[in-house]
Amino acid sequence: MSDTYASNLERANQYLERFKNTTTGHYINGAFTLGSGGREYENLTPTNNTSLGKVMAGSVADMDAACEAAEAAFESWANTPGAERKKLLHKFADRLVERADEIALVESMDCGQPIRFMKQAAVRGAANFRFFADKAPEAQNGLALHQDEHVNYTLRKAIGPVGIITPWNTPFMLSTWKIAPALAAGCTVVHKPAELTPLSAYILAEIADEVLPKGVWNMVNGFGEDVGKRLTEHPAIKAVALVGESATGSHIMRQGAATLKRMHFELGGKNPVIVFDDADFERALDAVVFMIYSLNGQRCTSSSRLLIQSGIRDRFITALEQRVRNLRVGHSLDPDTEVGPLVHTEHYNKVLGYFDIARQDGATIAVGGQRITTANSTLDPAGNYLEPTLFTHASNSMRIAQEEIFGPVLTAISFDTEEEAVRLANDTEYGLSGYIWTENTGRALRMAKQVEAGMLWVNSENNRNLPSPFGGIKMSGIGRDGGDWSFDFYMETKNVCIAQGTHRVPTLGKR
Structure with a gap:
């Protein structure tokens, strides 16, 4: 301790x-x-x-x-x-x-x-x-x-x-x-x-x-x-x-x-983070990890769907898997803790239930997917702790891509073209926020216009600005x-x- x-x-x-x-x-x-x-x-x-x-x-x-x-x-x-x-x-x-x-x-x-x-x-x-x-x-x-x-x-x-x-x-x-x-x-x-x-x-x-x-x-x-x-x-x-x-x-x-x-x-939200082949790889990786695993994934603006372009998909997913494995789960008062316990047993069990749903729908649980039952120096298994989780080989029609899980759980979906990225991003009943990673200014402007969300960040995680409007569209x-x-x-x-x-x-x- x-x-x-x-x-x-x-x-x-x-x-x-x-x-x-x-x-x-x-x-x-x-x-x-x-x-x-x-x-x-x-x-x-x-x-x-x-x-x-x-x-x-x-x-x-x-x-x-x-x-x-x-x-x-x-x-x-x-x-x-x-x-x-x-x-x-x-x-x-x-x-x-x-x-x-x-x-x-x-x-x-x-x-x-x-x-x-x-x-x-x-x-x-x-x-x-x-x-x-x-x-x-x-x-x-x-x-x-x-x-x-x-x-x-x-x-x-x-x-x-x-x-x-x-x-x-x-x-x-x-x-x-x-x-x-x-x-x-x-x-x-x-x-x-x-x-x-x-x-x-x-x-x-x-x-x-x-x-x-x-x-x-x-x-x-x-x-x-x-x-x-x-x-x-x-x-x-x-x-x-x-x-x-x-x-x-x-x-x-x-x-x-x-x-x-x-x-x-x-x-609610099922917010996309869209990473194109030309994105700044390390900055995008940092932002993807932060925007779903910080605050235990219990954030309305969490980017819970990763839309990754096929040209960097394998490299990005490999790096992402390692980062998710490295996340420190522990007591909320431990300064080293990056992911703490979920707020209540009912919600905890709801999030755990999506692991079975992912398997049933054919997704791969690349990292995590389990409750934590072994104590460490600060973690009591009587608490609501689970492994930070990454789903891969997912499609946008799966429940894990459509429903708000509200936990430290990320669903990765690949795309080939800008048009496909827009279609996938908008294929949800939600429209709170979105994140776009690209070094192409024209593409950033086009995506900002076409992605259906009340708030969009380009080449950034969620940056709070009090004078700016905050809110969503659709559901x-x-x-x-x-x-x-x-x-x-x-x-x-x-x-x-x-x-x-x-x-x-x-x-x-x-x-």
């Missing part, structure tokens, strides 16, 4: 002690509460499936109370000057940085993500708050549109209380990415975290309690079938932002239909996050037309 791992484990246990010794509840109208009519459940760490403490799954009454609190606080928060909201959100960011060590270690234990990826989580979350904080004073700004005898101008107003539903894969980061622009716009928030990873959401609520007026931020733990359903149906909630599975998005759209809620969905989502696109979602645009008094007004009924 390395000194760093031992230190991480010790500090994590100190931070987690309070969760283990109490029941984690909700934050409603400025108060921490266990609510009424809920039920307790155990929150397990995927590192060894032991308990991190009990969590209270809220009731419909708890969600009603949260939505009503957000509604009551909305007018005051929406009318708070943007400059004041800016100060408060910067203060929130400061507190995130102060608690960075706690957030990283708790998150890593709660969801199984390796600490190497979580150690900057608070800093990145703070960056989300600072970016949107700085935009808060200008959020209501619109356009001036001049005509000969009229002047039109637009302005924006916060839409109202909003529901934010976040997933379990990188829960802290995605919560800040959704909630920060909502608050900057002047909306109040009801947050329903994923039931499998509730702890960082509780830390966020603690910071909200220190920084924000009561009722502006509310958080209710629980399950989709009760509190999630009520959040999406409640008449006080004017918009719902979800990060989750495509099936969940369809479900929520149906639930919100009666109240005509605005919806923003960031959903991968509706709407965009980032920059002014976030305000378009969280705010209503109003047009005002003012006459200059010179135009002829039509007349009727004069005699």
